[in-house]
Amino acid sequence: MKTHEALPLSRRAFVKSTVAASGGLMLTLALPRADAALNPWTGDAAGTEISAWLTIDPNSQVTIRVAQSEMGEGVFTAMPMLVAEELDCDWSQVKAEYASANRSVRENGVYRRMGTGGSGAVRRSREYLQQAGASARERLKAAAAARWDVDVNTLRTDKGRVFHDASGRSAAYGVLAAEAAAITLAEEPAIRKAGEFKLLGTPLNRLDVPSKVDGSATFGIDVKVPGMVYAAYDACPVWGGALASLDPAPALAVKGVKQVIEVEDGFAVIADSYWQARKGLDALAPNWDLGEHANASSDAMRAEFKTDLDRRGVVAHEEGDAYANLESAETVIEADYDAPYLAHLAMEPVNCTVAIAEDRVDVWTGTQNPESILGAAAEILGRAPETIHVHNCFLGGGFGRRSMPDFARRALAIAKALGPTPVKVLWSREADTRTGHFRPLAALRFKAGFDASGKPVALLNRSATHSILAGFRPEVVQNGLDGSSTEGLENQPYDIAHVSIEHHLKRTPVPVWFWRSVGSSQNGFALEAFIDEMAEAAGQDPLAFRQGLLHKHPAMLNTLNMAAEKASWGRPMAPGTAQGIAIHESFGSICAQVAEVAVTRSGEVRVERVVTAIDCGNTVNPRTIAEQVESSVIYGLSAALWGRSDIENGQVVQQNFDRNRVVKMAEAPAIETHFSLSGGEHWGGIGEPALPPTAPAVVNAIYRITGRRIRALPIAQHDLRWG
């Protein structure tokens, strides 16, 4: 690592003056705003800590710690609801704040699951959060029982008070909290089950919303630490490339620029303000060694993936003998599909603020995985994990982008070079995109055979998909199969006697990562579009064809039928408009959608309405579930219509919103959400499952208008003029 220092203020002098000015005590007090109460990481809530999960103050305000990341999916409301369900507190007195990853490290993983992804927040933490609430409630009751010298079983709780009805006495939780905190229960109480809930299943407004309408919610980019400098960062535009040489003089000539630092695969410009740093960065003409991937092309990669489809792949799932039955089938249809690499494009460009002191390190950022950043800081800075404090902020969108600690690693390396001067590192939109990780490229082939009556007898599927896990967790890739590549295919739900689902695991220089709904985003598209092709070959209506093949899956059938019924499937549509239907199960939830689409004769597509039925088993907050359905449909629709990250000459072509068209208000369809809940003990995810059906429902509708099968995403690359 090299550093270039601005004259006359040397780095040494600068560091010294910074330390002298701000001292060493700033870190725990480093709240950037007057309304610090709205900061998610505030911590140290007033009142008595009943357990790591909650505190109760003398006015009975309950602060519940959230160990998942708030990126719009509503965990700052849903997680507290799970605790409050059992606690019987007054919901209007509930506050949420982030749980501390540092504490979880120090206290043997007390916060359990701190990574947010896989639509897992509710289904992976529900039971222990309910347990935390129930346990606190019973301890408050035990405290009251001791105070009043009555049997605990004669007490009840409601809205933040313990009642002894026989004597007419009651006490607020705030009064009992200190005594409750000292009580240990002989045994943990049972938690409530579906059917016994008071709060769960109630539509509630989100706790974080008020702070998000007045500018007071703090995102990572908003953090300001006393004495902080700003850094603009950029990396080699080609993966695996490196900085060959850099003349820092043009940047150092910019007012406010202090230093240019070469770090890992790029460089950072350090200045008194972000714009000065950015101006300095833009003034530089780095000489990159583009490395061995300077000619990489996604067109060439796609062509290679498609060639692989001509060969048998590794069998991911097999029933009967698909090959023999395709051979003997009366009719066979075949189609190839593909979906491109795709950036996440969260609204907030990635950023990270780091302050390194002698005895502790503080990191502020919006992350889906604070523990991975804590680990990265310990590794990069050579510090004990117990001394690293990661302060999670609200995330300006996640979608998977913020579960990768790449940006924090760069920021930590820059901070290490700066020593004790706190630094905020901010990526430009373009740098965020090109240093990000992409939804994998995928190519898929389907072959279906039908008997003389039109009944499907065999289904062959081959996919060639860039593997996420082969690079990230190679130990879980068995026999060349990455489950995240074949999800939605290997578990295809249709009742066909002979099935072979095969896979080719692919890797290219393009970095890939989890993108909202992961493999299901491409696989759901391709499978459900092909099912419509099969329905046509069988001479059946797309709904009736699916119904006939889903009779062994009552939950899927129920959800499919609800979407069809709520959309009045088959209703007369105006010329140039049509309905399309699709269903997909992912992350423990089943989602069916009917898209109503218009295509003008000049080929312009407009999605007018999307009717959704969702079975996520049970609900915590039906309002945020509807919001997640709307969000998934629109995120999925942007991808379906226009989304592509092309690679040319080893570089991403679409880096900013001028070339990444996304759905705006005028293009947003009306979206309806209907619940087809199977209930019982089943809890499914909700952040992702409503995405996979959108693209196929739309392309299936487009076919009925234009006669054009769209087998490659995005839709915009196809000429859809008709009539």
Add this chain to the structure above:
Amino acid sequence: MITLTVNGKTHTIDVEPDTPLLWVLRDHLDLTGTKFGCGIAQCGACTVHLGGRPLRSCVTPVSAAAGQAITTIEGLAGDTLHAVQQAWIEHDVPQCGYCQSGQLMVAAHLVDNNANPSDADIDKAMINICRCGTYPRMRSALHRAAALARDAMADA
């Protein structure tokens, strides 16, 4: 030195005149409600009001804003929240929330200048990007905000 009037307060700031207004608000005045999204006036996360009209501050040199009234999300509310802020809360609009300051500045201007915006008016005015897809809720909240604003006028 540049003199700026932001949310009714006057500030004199030592900053290069070509610095985008966005970064002066965020880094110099600590008004971080206004967000950086793209830097090329495509997404609208940086929208503020200049002389009462929505403006994308990421491409506006601070020198061009000197001497005019600037309103940011922090200054949108008066004694009470603006009708769009109230309606946004009622309709539970924000998800991640990052784009919402910019969305609200556009929405406020629409409602302040159109007592009863149609869906077409909303489509035309609301051209900022939201990656969470809060558009359907923003639309219903805008209709609600217009009704709240009309009620307030009738009461006045």
